[in-house]
Amino acid sequence: MPRSEIDGIDRKLLVALQQDARLTTEQLGRRVGLSASPCARRVRLLEAAGVIKGYVAVVDQSKAGLPISVFVSIKLERQREEELDRFAEAVARWPEIVDCYLMTGQRDYLLRIVVKDLPAYETFLKQKLTRLEGVASIESSFALGQVKHSTVLPMIET
Amino acid sequence: MPRSEIDGIDRKLLVALQQDARLTTEQLGRRVGLSASPCARRVRLLEAAGVIKGYVAVVDQSKAGLPISVFVSIKLERQREEELDRFAEAVARWPEIVDCYLMTGQRDYLLRIVVKDLPAYETFLKQKLTRLEGVASIESSFALGQVKHSTVLPMIET
DNA sequence: CTACAAGATCAATATTAGCCACATTCCTCT
DNA sequence: AGAGGAATGTGGCTAATATTGATCTTGTAG
Numbered sequence: 001m002p003r004s005e006i007d008g009i010d011r012k013l014l015v016a017l018q019q020d021a022r023l024t025t026e027q028l029g030r031r032v033g034l035s036a037s038p039c040a041r042r043v044r045l046l047e048a049a050g051v052i053k054g055y056v057a058v059v060d061q062s063k064a065g066l067p068i069s070v071f072v073s074i075k076l077e078r079q080r081e082e083e084l085d086r087f088a089e090a091v092a093r094w095p096e097i098v099d100c101y102l103m104t105g106q107r108d109y110l111l112r113i114v115v116k117d118l119p120a121y122e123t124f125l126k127q128k129l130t131r132l133e134g135v136a137s138i139e140s141s142f143a144l145g146q147v148k149h150s151t152v153l154p155m156i157e158t
Numbered sequence: 159m160p161r162s163e164i165d166g167i168d169r170k171l172l173v174a175l176q177q178d179a180r181l182t183t184e185q186l187g188r189r190v191g192l193s194a195s196p197c198a199r200r201v202r203l204l205e206a207a208g209v210i211k212g213y214v215a216v217v218d219q220s221k222a223g224l225p226i227s228v229f230v231s232i233k234l235e236r237q238r239e240e241e242l243d244r245f246a247e248a249v250a251r252w253p254e255i256v257d258c259y260l261m262t263g264q265r266d267y268l269l270r271i272v273v274k275d276l277p278a279y280e281t282f283l284k285q286k287l288t289r290l291e292g293v294a295s296i297e298s299s300f301a302l303g304q305v306k307h308s309t310v311l312p313m314i315e316t
Numbered sequence: 317c318t319a320c321a322a323g324a325t326c327a328a329t330a331t332t333a334g335c336c337a338c339a340t341t342c343c344t345c346t
Numbered sequence: 347a348g349a350g351g352a353a354t355g356t357g358g359c360t361a362a363t364a365t366t367g368a369t370c371t372t373g374t375a376g
């Protein structure tokens with residue numbers, strides 16, 4: 001039967017491509033111990049299966065003039081369907097919100113906001129976040145620096 | 159003199175490449191209103207300046223078998239040089255730590271850990287994090303789901 | 317032993333990047 | 347207004363690479 005789960009070679013492929021998506025199929029093959037053509041086939045299968053969602057450029061936050069990351073945890077007044085949907089819609093719409101997680105515990109959401117400076121954050125807060133209905137509380141924590149920002153998921157072999 | 163700062167076209171380029179790095183220079187040019195050759199030149203300049211740090215594949219966390227994100231905030235006993243260095247070294251070494259920020263406020267670091275399930279997180283905690291010297295306290299918050307995970311920085315035109 | 321899945325190898329084709337040269341446009345400074 | 351410089355537009359050429367398809371080999375499970 002045709003293989004369908006992710007094996008060790010696939011994991012190596014994913015690690016390599018998460019580090020550098022510009023490798024040629026030949027270089028890729030060498031890294032994972034395959035020749036170019038089966039290697040290309042596996043990559044295409046991973047793309048088709050949606051394991052690889054796409055290929056993107058990684059931009060330096062500071063050099064792009066956006067050095068500030070702010071973490072914001074948010075509590076909603078109610079967790080009704082309508083509330084959650086409206087919140088999710090706003091999150092998707094606002095580009096300053098780079099990451100958003102639904103959390104366990106006292107706080108409902110954890111966001112990471114990227115801005116060029118603190119005044120920009122203040123504007124974002126005042127004009128967008130605080131105007132959202134259904135938000136009970138907002139708590140901001142500022143990042144002084146990025147110690148690590150990995151593009152590679154921990155694909156441990158088992 | 160040769161241009162050196164990022165202008166509106168560069169911003170458009172960066173946005174496009176952060177969405178899809180596989181666009182040909184021609185398609186890219188069409189998006190930003192340039193023909194292929196100056197477009198390619200600008201991209202090369204952005205790469206050389208380090209604004210574009212690289213190109214990577216984006217992998218679906220769940221489909222790759224790593225559905226769990228845990229946020230961990232950490233407080234060190236002291237913030238001496240030596241302590242910070244050791245911590246940074248460990249963070250860089252452990253692939254489960256995907257993101258790490260140095261924070262203001264009561265907590266020193268905020269980490270995002272990616273694992274395949276809760277037992278794996280427990281193992282990570284017991285065998286790695288809690289064994290690090292100089293760590294005063296660890297506080298874990300679990301993510302129930304990813305609402306947004308953007309690869310595009312908010313390049314607002316000004 | 318057979319069947320099948322996956323890999324290796326090879327060939328043919330087409331797309332694309334990377335260069336380079338040259339003309340043109342746009343902007344700024346004097 | 348005029349000069350100079352920076353950046354773009356166009357075209358042409360070459361080399362690298364992806365893509366596809368065919369054929370053969372290998373390892374393995376039934």
